[in-house]
Amino acid sequence: MVRVSNGLIAVLNAITLALSIAILGAGIWLSVRGSTDCEKFLDRPAIAVGAFLLVVSVAGLVGACCRVSWLLWLYLLVTFVLIVLLLCFTVFAFVVTNRGAGEVVSGRGYREYRLGDYSNWLRRRVNDAGNWGRIRSCIRESKICESFGKKHRNLSQFVVHNLSPVQSGCCKPPSECNFRFAGGTTWIKPDNFSSNVSDCHTWENDPKVLCFDCGSCKAGVLANLKNEWKKVAVVNLLFLIFLTAVYSVGCCAIRNNRRDDSNRSWKRSDP
Template identity: 65%
Template sequence: MVKFSNNLVGILNIITFLLSIPILGAGIWLSTRASTDCEKFLEKPVIALGVFLMVVSLAGLLGACCGVSWLLWLYLLVMFLLILLLFCFTVFTFVVTNKGAGDVVSGRGYKEYRLGDYSNWLQKRVNNDGNWNKIRSCIRDSKVCDSLSQKNQTFDEFVNDNLSPLQSGCCKPPTACNFTFISETVWNKPQGFTNSSIDDCNSWQNDPSILCYSCQSCKAGVLANLKNDWKKVAIVNVIFLVFLVIVYSIGCCAFRNNRNNNYQGWKGRP
C-alpha cells in the first residue's frame, strides 16, 4: 500500500516538473534571441537548470508513485548532494560578502566605493581581464549610465542624488579628482591636467563607451551591487535549504515504504 509520504513526494515532484517546463522554455527562448554577452551568459545555466529539475522530478515521481526503489534511491542521492552543495554555497556567500561597504562623501547624497574594501576572492574575479571584459560589456548593455545622463540634472541636484553603486563607480569620476561638472556623465579635467596619483582620474574619459568602465571604482561598484544581491540570494537559499531538508526527509520515508512493500511482496510469493 502506498503511504502518505509517497503521495506527498509525488505531488511535490509534479509541481517541480511543471515549474521546470517554463524554466527550460525560457532558456531555449534566450538561446534563440540572445544578442548580448549578458543574455548569452544566462542561456546555458537556465537550460541546464530546467533539464536538471525535469529529470530529477521524474525520477522522484516514478520512484515514489510507481514503487521503483532504485529511482527513488537515485533521487535521494541527488537531493542529498544538492543540499550539501547549497549549504556550502550559502556559507561561502556569507563569507565572501562579509567585507566591503560604500564610503560616505561629505556634501554628497551618494556613496563611493573602493575595490580594496572587498574580499580578496572577489577582487581577483573582477581584476581578471577576461571576466572584467564580460562584466563591462554587460554594464554597457544595461545602459545604466545612459539612464543617468538622461536626467539632465544641475550640479546641486546631481550631488544630492542617491546614485546606485554602478552609477557612482562607473558613470562618473571619483570626487577626489576634482573634475568640473558639465553633465552627469561629462566631466572636464582641469587645464594642464597630466597624470594624477589616483589611477581612476587618469582612466576617466567623456566618451560614453569608456567613461569610468576601466576604473577601480567601477569594479568596486560591481562588487557592492553583487554583495547586495548575494546577501538576498543567501537568505533565499536558507529558506530553500530548509524546504529541501523537509522534502528529503519525506523522500526517505517513501523509500522505506517502497522497501517494506517490496519485502512484503517477496514474502507473499508462493
C-alpha cells in the same frame, strides 16, 4: 493504497517538473532569441539547471508513483548532494562578501566604492580581462549611464541624488579627482591636473568609455553583487528547508516501499 509520503513526493516532483520545463524553455529561448551577450549570459546555466531538475524530478516522480525503490534511492542521493552543495555555497557566499562597504562622501547623497575593500577572490574575478569584458559590455548595453546623464543636468540635482553602486562607480569620476561637474556625464579636468589616483586618468567623457575600466566601477559591480547575494542567501535558506523536508519525506517513501516489498514477499511465501 498509496501511502501519504509517496503521494507527497509525487506532488512535489510534479511541481519541480513543471518548474524545470519552464527554466529549460527560458534557457532555450535566450539561446535562440537573445541578440546580445548580456541577454545570452544566462542561457547555458538555465539550460543546464533545467535539464538537471527535469531528470531528477522524473526520477522522483516515477520512483514514488511506481514504487521503484532504486530510483527513489538515486533521487535521495542527488537531493542529499544538493543540500550539501547549497549549504557550502551559502557559507562561501557569506565569507567572500563579508568585506566591502561604500564610503560616505561629504556633502553628497551617494557613496563611493574602493576595489581594495573587497575580498581577494572577488577582485581576481573582476580583474580577469575576459570576465570584465563581458560585465562592461552588459553595463554599456543597459544604458545605465545614459539614463543617469539625462537625470542630472545641474550640480544641485547631482549632489543630492542617491546613486546606485554601479552609477557611482562607472558613470562619474571619483570625488578625489576634483573634476568640475559640467552636466550629465561630462566632467572638466582642472588646469595642471595631477593625481596619484589611477581612476582619475582612466576617466573619459566619451559615453563609450566613461569610467568603465576604473577600479571604482569594478568595486561598484561588487557592491551590487554583495547586495544581491544577501537576497540569494535568504532564498537559499528557504530552499534548504524545502530540500530537507523533501529528503525526509523521501526517506519515509523508501521505508514504505521496503515494507510493502517485505509484505508482498511474506504473502507469496505463506502456504
